[in-house]
Amino acid sequence: MDILSVKGLKKSFGKNQILKGIDFSIGEKEIVGFLGPNGSGKSTTIKCITGLYHMTEGEIKICNYNIVKERTKALSMLGVSIEAPALYPQLTGMEHLKMMGKWRKVSSERVREMAEYTGIGHNLKRRIGTYSMGMKMRLMLAMTMMAKPALLILDEPTNGLDPQAVFELREEMEKIREAGSSILFSSHQLSEVEKLSDRVVILNHGEMIYDGKLPKDIAGTQYQIQVEPMHQRVCLDKIDSLGIQNCGIKENTTDWICFQAESQESLGKVLAEVGHVSQIIDVVKCEMNLEEFYKRIYQR
Amino acid sequence: MQYELKAIFRSKVTLICMFICIILGMQTFIQMEVDYQTSQVDKASNMLRYEQNVAFYQEQIELNESQWDYYLNSVYRTKAQQAVFFAEHEYLKWLRNAWQECYDYIENYGYDRQEVWKLEARIAIISGLCDMSTLSYEKEGYFPATVVFAEELERNRESLRLDELTFSLDAFSNSPFMTDEDRKYSVTEYLSRKNYVEMWLDAWECPEHLNGNIASPYTFWARFFSFYDYQGIIIGSIVIMFSAFYMTECKKSGSRQLLELAPYSDIQKAGYYYKAILVAILCILCCAVGIPTLLAGVFHGFGGLGTIMWVDYENFNGWIPYEHGEGFSTVFLGKVYYDYIENGKTLPLILQEKAKITLGQFLLPASILGTIKLLCYTLLGFTIGYLGRKQGRTLLVAVLVTGGYIISQYTDVGMKWNPLAVKNAWDVTSGGTNVTWLNAVVIVLVGIGILLGVHVFLGRKKDYC
Structure with missing residues (x-):
């Protein structure tokens, strides 16, 4: 069963269409990274999913509950933290946890558990107005996770967190997944997304431009070979003729060719074919990271 | 929450x-x-007021006595006229004595607001009854005070010390000095007096009554x-x-x-x-x-x-409020408006609407x-x-x-x-x-x-x- 299903999501503010038809879904125990540059529509999508915005068109279901028609049930499956932590400056951290416990009808035992999870100890008795951004973020996360929701939506969860806290968050997210929840989280820190996610959804200008695996999980390995510059074009044609994927010239170079080989055998074929037309100066096996993948997706 | x-x-x-x-x-x-305490210690100004009232009525009495022969002993006066004149004279003497009583009370016993209020209220009620009777117009149904407030007067006969009066409250009701034309003209004033008496009788019968100056x-x-x-x-x-x-x-x-x-x-x-x-x-x-x-x-x-509290008759089941002028008096703890104000003179409180x-x-x-x-x-x-x-x-x-x-x-x-x-x-x-x-x-x-x-x-x- 899909924990979250977004179909044909469109959202306009007046004549300005922000989302132009977004489709994606999240399965059980899946962690999905939500990427896109500023203004791409990530936050708007999240606000539509959580019911803060009324969608113009489309359908959103959380655990099969329609966010419009069965809003209360759908929200009961969600734990959400959006951008800047939404907290009462006049209340203490502990009061926030207790309040959330009441709203979500969880036991006081769980409230205590989450109080410990925040790791801010005696500061829980102080008012939020005196908290640092990191402390607010930890508290917000604890409140979000309090009711063990089926789907956790975290918008920029690592904002303001120190490296230790980011590390703990990563561990916590793994635990949440193990406990049976799915997570959709957006972040501009691609390395974090790469470490945490099973899948990424990438938006640009209100359109979804990628929904799939992380580059590290995509079949095949990226290679680069250095050839004599004068033979570069011929070499490319040769590799293309072999049906090799993602073949091209490496950025800012004239003698390096990139391609993706499915196996050692296909690499051997490429080297043999290229060796006929040019001298191979060097061969490099490269792991493509999310950053490069992201760049490439945008170049497309 | x-x-x-x-x-x-x-x-x-x-x-x-x-x-x-x-x-x-x-x-x-x-x-x-502050207002309450001020009225509590306002002994001197009250005594001065009482003294002025006593002097005023003493003057009226002396004026009457100077015309004694003309009004009372003149053979040209009817018995009825003489009776009213005599009653009025007694009424003036009573008023003078009543204000003197207020003065003496303060002098002898100090300023006990509640007691002084009672003495003043008695004067207000009895003088109101007399005024009302003078203006009565029985032919048109505007009866003398003793008829209109018969029950109330009987109930309060003792506390108002009515038996001590040396004149009859009825004496003014058929005053031969007033023509039917005069009475017709004075109907509004009669109603105003009636409301005035009613208001004071309410206060008299309610020992705990409050007004804007009682804290x-x-x-x-x-x-x-x-x-x-x-x-x-x-x-x-x-x-x-x-x-x-x-x-x-x-x-x-x-x-x-x-x-x-x-x-x-x-x-x-x-x-x-x-x-x-x-x-x-x-x-x-x-x-x-x-x-x-x-x-x-x-x-x-x-x-x-x-x-x-005086409230509009139609207030709880009607849609049209009663018409009144801008001016108002606070009667007990509520506002009561005047009918209208003419040439600076306020005209009757419209208690009849209430x-x-x-x-x-x-x-x-x-x-x-x-x-x-x-x-x-x-x-x-x-x-x-x-x-x-x-x-x-x-x-x-x-x-x-x-x-x-x-x-x-x-x-x-x-x-x-x-x-x-x-x-x-x-x-x-x-x-x-x-x-x-x-x-x-x-x-x-x-x-x-x-x-x-x-x-x-x-x-x-x-x-x-």
Whole structure:
């Protein structure tokens, strides 16, 4: 069963269409990274999913509950933290946890558990107005996770967190997944997304431009070979003729060719074919990271 | 709601509003105490007044005696004329002696406000009865005081010491000095006197009666809500602004988002905030009104619920308020208007349009109207704050609406349909405002209905943030 299903999501503010038809879904125990540059529509999508915005068109279901028609049930499956932590400056951290416990009808035992999870100890008795951004973020996360929701939506969860806290968050997210929840989280820190996610959804200008695996999980390995510059074009044609994927010239170079080989055998074929037309100066096996993948997706 | 209330009461805005309201309440309380204490120690001025009255009536008596031969001993006078002249002479002597009694009482026993009031009230009642009888016009059904107030006089014969009078109250009813034409012309004055006597008899029969100068918790309420009506307007403005401002604060700090994301329906979420704001406002008002009420109760007791309040006959089941001039008198704890003012002379109080209820009975409808007005104004401010998107613009709307409320209160703009133009519950319940109590209740309830409609209609369509 899909924990979250977004179909044909469109959202306009007046004549300005922000989302132009977004489709994606999240399965059980899946962690999905939500990427896109500023203004791409990530936050708007999240606000539509959580019911803060009324969608113009489309359908959103959380655990099969329609966010419009069965809003209360759908929200009961969600734990959400959006951008800047939404907290009462006049209340203490502990009061926030207790309040959330009441709203979500969880036991006081769980409230205590989450109080410990925040790791801010005696500061829980102080008012939020005196908290640092990191402390607010930890508290917000604890409140979000309090009711063990089926789907956790975290918008920029690592904002303001120190490296230790980011590390703990990563561990916590793994635990949440193990406990049976799915997570959709957006972040501009691609390395974090790469470490945490099973899948990424990438938006640009209100359109979804990628929904799939992380580059590290995509079949095949990226290679680069250095050839004599004068033979570069011929070499490319040769590799293309072999049906090799993602073949091209490496950025800012004239003698390096990139391609993706499915196996050692296909690499051997490429080297043999290229060796006929040019001298191979060097061969490099490269792991493509999310950053490069992201760049490439945008170049497309 | 417990945590929302904690947040509200830790907010600076709440504390500022509470401070202003408490200042308003205490100012009224202190003013009431000062007025009460002033009237308590006003011995010298009262003695001077009594002395002047004694001198005035002594002069009248001497004037009468100088014309003794002309009026009383003249053979040209009828027996009836002589009888009235004699009675009037006795009446003047009684008046002189009665004022002297007041003077002597203070001199001998000091200024006991309640006792002196009794002596003065007796003079007011008996002189009113005499005036009323003089103006009576039996042919048209305007009977002498002894007929109209026969039961009351019998009940209070002893306490009013009627048997001590050396003249008959009936003696003036068939005065041969007045023609039918004179009596016809004096019907309005007769009615005014009748109301005057009735009012004093009510006070006489109600030992706990209150008025604006007697300090008590209820006098404080009357002063706070009615006599100084600007205070009620300030409170109304605070209610609207506070409700709007708190909601914009919740949005600004992002804390409202927490609830928006909780698994509750739209109505539950709006209800959660509305209830919290309403409780906060009630607490603020309890401090503003409750503290002085308790203080007044502790110092002066909680008695006085039997005080007579004059209310419009049609106030609770009719739609048309009675017509009256601008001028008014405070009779006990309510406002009673004059018919009209002509050449600077105030004409009769229109008590004939009114019915009598006790203060205890009066407080119920007054509280009902006050409560629904509070619900309406809180809902108005809350709706502005809840549905507004940008803080600056929302606050501007709230300020404009509050301005509209103040203008409506002072100018009666759209008084027949505008909930903001409904005057303070105390005045509306006692009648004489531009709408009846029933009318006011309906206007405010319709206002609440419209605001709820706006909430449901716009709330469902509006995006949060």
